[in-house]
Amino acid sequence: MKMYSQDPGSYDRLGAAYIQKSRETGDAAYHELAKQALGQALDLVCDGPAAASATMHMALVYMGEHRFEDALTWAQNALALGAGDAAPWAIVVDALTDMGEYDKALAYCEKLRDPAGPEDPRSGLAYERATRLSYLRFIRGDAQGASELMRSAVKMALASRLPPENIAWSECQLAEELYKTGELKNAEAAYQDALAVYPGYYRALAGLAAVREAQTRYAEAIELYQKALAVVPYPIYVAALGDVYARVGRPAEAKKQYDLVEFIGRLSAINKVLYNRELALFYADHDLKLEEGLRLARKELEVRHDIYTWDALAWSLYKSGQLREAADAMTKAMRQGTKDPMLFFHAGMIYDRLGQSDKAREYLGRALSTNPHFHIFYAERATRTLLEGLRSQRLEVRSQKSADRQK
Known part of the structure; x- marks a missing residue:
């Protein structure tokens, strides 16, 4: 210089x-x-x-x-x-997406074209448009269309000879969409492709760890999370590793990871901004510092109005016992029709607590039908809550029949 x-x-x-x-x-x-x-x-x-x-x-x-x-x-x-x-339009789309302005983001995707003439599929603009349209389609509930677009984006990234990390990121985006909809084998293949392009990529290692969790191959999941964390100590990966330790009966090691989540989230001024949503969900998931978690969720909502921030707020409100407010926030989180099993699960648990049994069964059933292995603990909890609801319903029916006979 x-x-x-x-x-x-x-x-x-x-x-x-x-x-x-x-x-x-x-x-x-x-x-x-x-x-x-x-x-x-x-x-x-x-x-x-x-x-x-x-x-x-x-x-x-x-x-x-x-x-x-x-x-x-x-x-x-x-x-x-x-x-x-036209490249800055990609950032316009990203910013609007995180701000929850999905209609505007979708409209501006069309700006990601070369104004000079016919589009070359190897151009960066075609790739930028495809990746963003894929995510927006997933948000809008078109999971199959989203994965098809992301597959085309991966091909464009390869044809355009983008940096290895960018190609691997594209594979991971595809894998995440596939994982959420329960396509574990295809998700695993995409994560493996990412690692082949960019060995040691932390996103791919953590994503593959999540697949191994779903396959109950916990020892491999632990090893993969450890490898990812050796590269980047993301709080969400630390929490996931702690959950696996808890699952396999190693509570002391789980607690070490849970303590580390908070340490990383508060390590620097920028971390206190970047990880508000992750910390809010962590606190809610583990019934820790619920008041602080709710504060963080509200703080995140000041700058980020996307569906996943509304979901974090809804889950934090639910854990804090503010059920009506949780249902209102969850309605906002679900407004786009996104087929994400975690959203369905949160909605189902909120409605179950509110005593709205039909809605609870609907959303918990959708969570499990979308991906029967969507979470290391919550998939079983969804099943258990559904069964308890069915038993209660049967008891109510029997009680009503008995009352009718006595009349």
Whole structure:
């Protein structure tokens, strides 16, 4: 950089490299380094088409920091600089998606096309559009259409010779969609493909661990989570490892992992922003610090209005005994028709507690029919709650018949 201290392009490329490094390592500290480099680029050229790339990359940094409104503003600014590059529309779509503006996000996906002429399927824009449409289709309840689009996105990533991490990320997105709908073999294959492209990829290792959980191959799941955590200590992976330890009767080791979840979530200022939703769900799932978990869920909702934040709030409210408010939040979480077994399970448990037996049976049944192995503990709990509901219903029927005979 000393040789090119007045070259904005060099600073822009350095910032982009830091962003990619953050993707590969999961280390949020690279966001700050990226901001410094991109700030230097924009100090040297702050207007006109030459500033568009650094402005777009700054939007990416803010997305990584969950500053969605800032990301949206910077992406829009990049488009306004007149470089003719449609790539910032991808960030616009991402920001709107996290803000729960699904209709707008879907509409803006169509902007991810080359305005100059016919589309090359190997172009980055085709890939960017396909990945986002896939996620939005999943949110809208079209799980099959989502996985088909994601498969095409993987092919585009390979044809475009994207960096290995980007290709592996695409495989993991496909695998996650397949896992949620119970296609364990296909999900496993996609995670294995990700590891073949990018060995040691933490997302693929953790995803494969979740598949091994579902297959009750717990020793392998533990080993895979440990490998993922050796790369990136994500709280959600730490909690999952703790759950496996709890499942196999190793409570002391489970507690160590649970304690570590909170430590990581509070380790730095940026972690306190990035992991609010994860911590809220962790507290609710493990009946810990329920008041704090509810506060974190509400705090997340201040900046993120997507269905999964509403779900986290609903589950936190349920665990705090605020059932009517939980049902209202769950209705918002379910408003898009998403076929996610965890959403169905949360809805079913909320309605069961409210005494709305028909709705409880419907949603718990949908959770299990979507993926019978959707969670290491909750799949069994859903089954047990359904059976208890059926027994209660039969007892009520018998009691009513007995009362009728005595009349």
